[in-house]
Amino acid sequence: MxxxxxxxxxxxxxxxxxxxxxxxxxxxxxxxxxxxxxxxxxxxxxxxxxxxxxxxxxxxxxxxxxxxxxxxxxxxxxxxxxxxxxxxxxxxxxxxxxxxxxxxxxxxxxxxxxxxxxxxxxxxxxxxxxxxxxxxxxxxxxxIPDALGLDVAAPLLCAGITTYSPLRHWKAGPGKKIAVVGLGGLGHMAVKLARAMGAEVTVLSQTLKKKDDGLRMGADHYYATNDPETFNKLVGSFDLIINTVSAKIDVGAYLSLLTLDGTIVNVGAPAEPMSIHVLPLILQRRSFAGSTIGGIRETQEMLDFCAEHRIAPxxxxxxxxxxxxxxxxxxxxxxxxxxxxxxxxxxxxxxxxxx
Structure with a gap:
């Protein structure tokens, strides 16, 4: 041994x-x-x-x-x-x-x-x-490509692939409007990756205290979810929402932000269950989904993508x-x-x- x-x-x-x-x-x-x-x-x-x-x-x-x-x-x-x-x-x-x-x-x-x-x-x-x-x-x-330091490469093996995989699966790219819920370890990677893929990116965070960081990382817009007006203003705005937080959220409120055929994907995993009303799903053919990490081939693809686009946590x-x-x-x-x-x-x- x-x-x-x-x-x-x-x-x-x-x-x-x-x-x-x-x-x-x-x-x-x-x-x-x-x-x-x-x-x-x-x-x-x-x-x-x-x-x-x-x-x-x-x-x-x-x-x-x-x-x-x-x-x-x-x-x-x-x-x-x-x-x-x-x-x-x-x-x-x-x-x-x-x-x-x-x-x-x-x-x-x-x-x-x-x-x-x-x-x-x-x-x-x-x-x-x-x-x-x-x-x-x-x-x-x-x-790990030579262009990535080992220190910054480490978080890509979870935070990177956990956000890269759903962005790829739901076809993030030019013409797509994507929201990222939470600007933490996962969220900041989702912002950087989505921007590099060519999407229009919005951060939805509890407050505006990280707004400058979010915009610097590539977000086009940044809104505080503790402001009720945010949900009124953004109704029907997004093709895809990546929820990165590991706490319970009001799923129904976020569903209202999706456009026709939009999807909210949970990658954060709260310990307690969350409940939803199905009517917002039915009326706009929306989806509530989940995603875990990627496979080995996709993880290597993600590392190469980050090296090519100079993306690091x-x-x-x-x-x-x-x-x-x-x-x-x-x-x-x-x-x-x-x-x-x-x-x-x-x-x-x-x-x-x-x-």
Missing amino acids: IKAIARAVFGSVGPFKPTTIERRDLQPHDVLIEIKYSGICHSDIHTARGEWGPVNYPLVPGHEIAGVVAQVGSKVTKYAIGDRVGVGCMVDSCRECDRCREGNEQYCRNGNTGTYAATDRYGQYTQGGYSTHIVVTEDFVVR EIEVIAANQIDEAWERVLASDVRYRFVIDIRTMKEEIEWRKK
């Missing part, structure tokens, strides 16, 4: 503690990645605190992973030692069902294997990217001993716009303690 240094939670109320975890020995098609950076996603918090179901502790979260190939299995053909690579929200799937064969591993009929808090095909409980190393089959590793790099504070700031919406852990600081802390 391969030893890795990690930060783990040992219960639903934390805090994080240094620990050592074991990674499996490399199988023929496996890649050992030395993790350089790991992004912090709101999903990490939901999962670790048991809000999405029971969790086995200790848990090492993290599914926005960027690093360098340190070792390869005997039959690996896609990567070599030293390659710049990433791992997102899943590390395996059945690879046999029609959805996997079509490149939609995220919707695997037999269930994909999450990067953490899941059981893999070897019977091991998966642990995520808040660690120094990870072993992943080469088919679930993506290549706006990040705050932190040390491993700041994770608890960062989580609290995520919950308080006090981050602009994604925390990224410098994994080197885990090793440096261990080395310091040995002195």
Whole structure:
């Protein structure tokens, strides 16, 4: 087994503690990645605190992973030692069902294997990217283009693909009017991506306090949803609304903002259920949909698109001993716009303690 240094939670109320975890020995098609950076996603918090179901502790979260190939299995053909690579929200799937064969591993009929808090095909409980190393089959590793720094590439493996996938699926582009609900880790990426695709972009945020940021990132318009006049003014305006917030919203109010055949897509995942009235759907042939991440092929496409268009998330790099504070700031919406852990600081802390 391969030893890795990690930060783990040992219960639903934390805090994080240094620990050592074991990674499996490399199988023929496996890649050992030395993790350089790991992004912090709101999903990490939901999962670790048991809000999405029971969790086995200790848990090492993290599914926005960027690093360098340190070792390869005997039959690996896609990567070599030293390659710049990433791992997102899943590390395996059945690879046999029609959805996997079509490149939609995220919707695997037999269930994909999450990067953490899941059981893999070897019977091991998966642990995520808040660690120094990870072993992943080469088919679930993506290549990070040279034009992207590893630190900014990490959040693209969740925040980037989570917003890119629905924008592509619902054909964002010139002539389309798109609204993004929330300007956080997901929302700011949705704005940048939609703008690069050629759409007219509007941000719908609770207040105007991030308006300057939103416009700088590429939004054409910015409205406060705590102003009732916003919903009166924008009735029937949008072809597509990407809802990125992880809190309950008044879906009916946002449905009224869609034009004929418009769609609101939820990518934020609130812990509590939301309800809707169907009449607004029926009268304008509107749709209320959901979307998760993209498949591996689409994730690579997204990374290449970001490199080509010079799109990167706006990040705050932190040390491993700041994770608890960062989580609290995520919950308080006090981050602009994604925390990224410098994994080197885990090793440096261990080395310091040995002195």
